[in-house]
Amino acid sequence: SSELTQDPAVSVALGQTVRITCQGDSLRDYYASWYQQKPGQAPVLVIYGRKNRPSGIPDRFSGSSSGNTASLTITGTQAEDEADYYCNSRDTSGNRVVFGGGTKLTVL
């Protein structure tokens, strides 16, 4: 079992805003990062250090955190955003890097 909990599936209408969450006690102390993975492809970093976007990532992707929950928000969701999204941080001991179980985003 993962120490970071994500909803298995989320859906959003084209052009709308969606929030994908990641919960875990360690998130009170450690920053989250977020990855997008499309079928048959390697994950791609979309948010690091809670809210920073790597170069080349559209600004419709944003990250935030409050208490034990980190969030990835996609504003104006596009069809190409349909993918699996994973959060990543450390466990409560700080000794282990952990990933959430992933959220499958469907764009309607």
Next chain:
Amino acid sequence: QLQLQESGLGLVKALETLSLTCTVSGVSISTSNYYWGWIRQPPGKGLEWIGSIYNSGSTYYNPSLKSRVSISVETSTNQLSLKLNSVTAADTAVYYCARHSALNTLGWWYANWFGPWGQGTLVTVSS
């Protein structure tokens, strides 16, 4: 441009040792101030961190795999390697290497992230 490419045998027999190599291009592992990590993903499942290594050779591993895993760096070829022994069917997965960035203050590693990633290589453990 930093690129990573995994390679190795795609089929390993149960109880034998899985060996993979990750070739890094675009940056020298030995002079970069980054960790380099291995992550795996069983078919249809989520991501699992295996372990990471710094250019000095300092390593840290997922406690659940620590007894079976070894990660090393070969600076002359700019490669990192992964060895996982005594494999079982549960080790069947796509294995990725990635640059592992981290931020720390006073020894507290408060942020970490992986990117870019290699394309991944599927390793199947057969009985």
